[in-house]
Each structure stands twice: as C-alpha cells, then as structure tokens.
Amino acid sequence: MPHVRRWPYVAVLVFLATIALGLVAAHTSLIQPHELAADRAIQTDTRTGWLNTVMLGVSDVASPVSGLAILALWCGWLLLVRHRPVQAVSTFLVVAVGWNASEIGKLIVARNRPPALYSLDPEIGSNSFPSGHVAFIVSAAAAAYFLARGTRWQRPAGLAGFAVVALVxxxxxxxxxxxxxxVLGSVLISGAAIVCLTGVWHAWLLPRLHLVPYLARFGPVSGSAVAADGERRPEPAG
Structure with missing residues (x-):
C-alpha cells in the first residue's frame, strides 16, 4: 500500500464532505430534481435491448454476492497459489474496508432510491447513497492497483480500474x-476509507502481521522477501 501523508486529515475531511453531499442531495431540493432529469435522459436516450442485457450483467458482476465470491477467490489465489500472505491480507482489507464504508454512508444519509417507474431492476428502500456496487468496484480497482505498483502493470492496472469503475x-x-x-459518493467514501486504511496498515497492522497465527505457513510475512511498505518487489524479467 502507498504511504499517504496526513492520512487522518485527508480521510476525515473527504468522509465528512461525502456525508454532507449525501445529506444535501437526499433531504433538500437543491440537487435531486436535476439528478432525476439526468437519470431520465440516460434512460430514454441510450436504452436498447442488447444494452439493457449488458448493463444488467455488469451490475450483477458488482453485486454483493458476486463481490464476495470475487474477493474470496482473489485472496485465496494470492494466499494458496501465489504464496503471498501479505498481499492477500492487504487486498482483503482494501476491498472490505472500502466496500463497507458505503454501508456507513447508507445508514447516515438514508436516501430513497429513484422512482421505480423507469427502472430495469427496481430496488426500494432508503439505501441509495452511496452505491454499494460502485464502492465494491472502486475498492477492487484500488487493491489491484496497489498490487501492481512498482511493476510494468502499474499503468495498465490504473487505466483498467478507471474504465471498470466508470462502466459500473x-x-x-x-x-x-x-x-x-x-455513484460519486461511492468513489469519495471508499477513497476516504482506503486512505485511512493505508495509514493504519503502515503504522500498526504491517509491523504486527507476523503475529497472526499460521499466516507464515503460506509464505513470507517479514524480512527481505517483503518490501518495506508491505508490497511485492518487482520480479526480474525473464
């Protein structure tokens, strides 16, 4: 994970700004009428039969059930196949913390879903802000980018992550x-949570990772095999 300077201040300020945005959007008339008009424009100007199927499929991939399966398979691969326990733990934490931050936002803001009249997959309740689907994909994209940092895959991972977040x-x-x-709130609140995690990771979690029972059986958790910031060192070419 990267080192983020002044991470407590950055995380708290972004989190509070996100909650303020959500409360204004949910409980005043300053933003919501314009947003509803934007939703209607997207739905009336771009919908076609084949694209409906594609967008519903994209949404399903980022759903809670699929997200849990993806996270389990990803961390299991890092732990059991790649033998990189530090990366498995950090990946799990980035996705779990960033994703679940959206649930905190939902509880505080309690925004109702858009009217179901034009919805392809109606969802009801006061859990619209922020989007859990987008929060998951933002967190997964951040975790993938962290794994790729310092390798030739860093730039492709960043570009691919941006594209997938935009698609979802x-x-x-x-x-x-x-x-x-x-969806904007998801990017902000997940980002704030992940920034906070990076600070906790370097200050407290990583130095104590070797204390986790049995973790070292899967691979190195300290020493020269693990970079100073807890990431994999770039592998030599060839």
Missing amino acids: AFSRLYIGAHYPTD
Whole structure:
C-alpha cells in the first residue's frame, strides 16, 4: 500500500464532505430534481435491448454476492497459489474496508432510491447513497492497483480500474438504481476509507502481521522477501 501523508486529515475531511453531499442531495431540493432529469435522459436516450442485457450483467458482476465470491477467490489465489500472505491480507482489507464504508454512508444519509417507474431492476428502500456496487468496484480497482505498483502493470492496472469503475457507475444510472451523486459518493467514501486504511496498515497492522497465527505457513510475512511498505518487489524479467 502507498504511504499517504496526513492520512487522518485527508480521510476525515473527504468522509465528512461525502456525508454532507449525501445529506444535501437526499433531504433538500437543491440537487435531486436535476439528478432525476439526468437519470431520465440516460434512460430514454441510450436504452436498447442488447444494452439493457449488458448493463444488467455488469451490475450483477458488482453485486454483493458476486463481490464476495470475487474477493474470496482473489485472496485465496494470492494466499494458496501465489504464496503471498501479505498481499492477500492487504487486498482483503482494501476491498472490505472500502466496500463497507458505503454501508456507513447508507445508514447516515438514508436516501430513497429513484422512482421505480423507469427502472430495469427496481430496488426500494432508503439505501441509495452511496452505491454499494460502485464502492465494491472502486475498492477492487484500488487493491489491484496497489498490487501492481512498482511493476510494468502499474499503468495498465490504473487505466483498467478507471474504465471498470466508470462502466459500473454508468450501469447503475442506466438501469435506474441510483442518482449521479450516489455513484460519486461511492468513489469519495471508499477513497476516504482506503486512505485511512493505508495509514493504519503502515503504522500498526504491517509491523504486527507476523503475529497472526499460521499466516507464515503460506509464505513470507517479514524480512527481505517483503518490501518495506508491505508490497511485492518487482520480479526480474525473464
């Protein structure tokens, strides 16, 4: 994971700004009418039969059930196949912390879903802000980028992560499950949570990782095999 300077201040400020955005969007008329108009424009101008199927499929891939399966398989591969316990733990924490931060936002903001009249997959309840689907994909993209840092895959991972986040965010607007500020809020609140995690990781978690029972059986958790920031050193070419 990267070192983020002044991480407590950055994390708290971004989190509070995100919650403020959500409360204004949910409980005033300053933003919501414009967002509803934007949703309607997307749904009426771009919907076609084949694209409906694609967007519903994209949304399903980032759903809670699929997200849990992806996270389990990813961390299991890092731990059992690649024998990189530090990376397995850090990947799990980045995704879990960033993803679950959206649940905190949902509880505080309690924003109702967009009207179901134009929705392809109606969802009801006061859990619209922020989007959990987008929060998962933002967190997964961040975890993949962290794993690729310092290797030739760093730039491709960053570009691919940006593209996938944009695709999932658009899918949630396209099917009528969220407002634009819901997907923006996911990026912000997950980012704030991950920034906070990076500080805790370097200050407290990584130096104590060797104390976790049985973790060292899967691979090195300290010493020269692990970089100073807890990441894999770039592998030599060839």
